[in-house]
Amino acid sequence: AKPKVGYFPGKSALPNYEAAKKLEQIKVKDIQSIPVVVKETTTIHDAVVTLFMDNVGSLVVSDEDGTLKGVLSRKDLLKVTLGNPASSTMPVHLVMTRQPNIVTIQPDQSVVEAAKKMIEHDVDTLPVISEKDEIIGRITKTNMTRLLLDLTDTLL
Amino acid sequence: AKPKVGYFPGKSALPNYEAAKKLEQIKVKDIQSIPVVVKETTTIHDAVVTLFMDNVGSLVVSDEDGTLKGVLSRKDLLKVTLGNPASSTMPVHLVMTRQPNIVTIQPDQSVVEAAKKMIEHDVDTLPVISEKDEIIGRITKTNMTRLLLDLTDTLL
Numbered sequence: 287a288k289p290k291v292g293y294f295p296g297k298s299a300l301p302n303y304e305a306a307k308k309l310e311q312i313k314v315k316d317i318q319s320i321p322v323v324v325k326e327t328t329t330i331h332d333a334v335v336t337l338f339m340d341n342v343g344s345l346v347v348s349d350e351d352g353t354l355k356g357v358l359s360r361k362d363l364l365k366v367t368l369g370n371p372a373s374s375t376m377p378v379h380l381v382m383t384r385q386p387n388i389v390t391i392q393p394d395q396s397v398v399e400a401a402k403k404m405i406e407h408d409v410d411t412l413p414v415i416s417e418k419d420e421i422i423g424r425i426t427k428t429n430m431t432r433l434l435l436d437l438t439d440t441l442l
Numbered sequence: 443a444k445p446k447v448g449y450f451p452g453k454s455a456l457p458n459y460e461a462a463k464k465l466e467q468i469k470v471k472d473i474q475s476i477p478v479v480v481k482e483t484t485t486i487h488d489a490v491v492t493l494f495m496d497n498v499g500s501l502v503v504s505d506e507d508g509t510l511k512g513v514l515s516r517k518d519l520l521k522v523t524l525g526n527p528a529s530s531t532m533p534v535h536l537v538m539t540r541q542p543n544i545v546t547i548q549p550d551q552s553v554v555e556a557a558k559k560m561i562e563h564d565v566d567t568l569p570v571i572s573e574k575d576e577i578i579g580r581i582t583k584t585n586m587t588r589l590l591l592d593l594t595d596t597l598l
Contacts, residue, residue: 360516427583
């Protein structure tokens with residue numbers, strides 16, 4: 287269900303404009319989290335263990351040079367593990383989302399752009415990458431929820 | 443990693459105060475989504491299928507009267523399905539999070555309180571329930587991310 291719109295009385299008030307402008311100035315690098323990275327040869331079993339140990343929603347898959355190769359969500363893992371005990375020993379590169387289908391963001395883009403990408407592409411995590419595709423962070427809907435809280439706490 | 447603080451220049455400016463006040467006035471019922479509900483006897487297999495069909499992060503488990511009995515996250519399901527083919531036919535009540543461990547919210551509470559609960563208890567979904575524990579909605583970090591976007595769009 288789409289959220290209802292219209293809880294704000296209007297677009298013209300200066301106070302709101304100021305707050306929104308500030309929100310647009312916050313960059314991905316200001317709030318990003320540390321990425322949890324596995325190799326393409328990591329098994330599904332080890333990936334699930336890593337996901338639980340680090341308590342994250344998605345893992346980022348890299349090659350030896352730290353270049354982004356894939357993303358592995360709880361959903362990707364659940365799809366392959368259900369009723370399939372042989373999946374435990376499979377390497378993650380068989381089930382990960384790979385290029386050109388990975389939705390990424392760069393550190394100097396705004397958090398508003400990151401939020402837009404998450405909603406449009408229906409993903410919970412975006413790998414933060416350099417221009418050379420090096421993995422440098424991770425931004426999630428948890429970061430967005432914290433930002434909403436920080437926004438309220440800081441502004442009041 | 444905790445988000446960095448201090449991207450806002452100060453707490454004293456009136457414009458910010460106004461925006462934050464408005465954020466605090468938005469209620470859970472204004473942005474909540476439709477809950478995806480299964481019964482306690484639903485199998486793990488059917489629960490995973492429902493989770494994929496409805497494309498949600500968590501299912502809410504109810505008894506025949508629509509009363510909240512449990513919550514089932516992708517994480518709960520992944521924990522039980524990995525390397526365990528027999529789990530497919532198990533009923534969800536064996537693996538769901540149950541009372542008193544379910545973190546819930548009521549429709550008239552503010553979205554700021556909902557965001558606080560999600561961060562403090564590290565959950566992605568809160569069932570929205572009435573005073574009689576009837577399931578009436580679901581609020582997620584996706585709703586929070588959309589709210590952040592709506593906030594920006596509406597205010598600019």
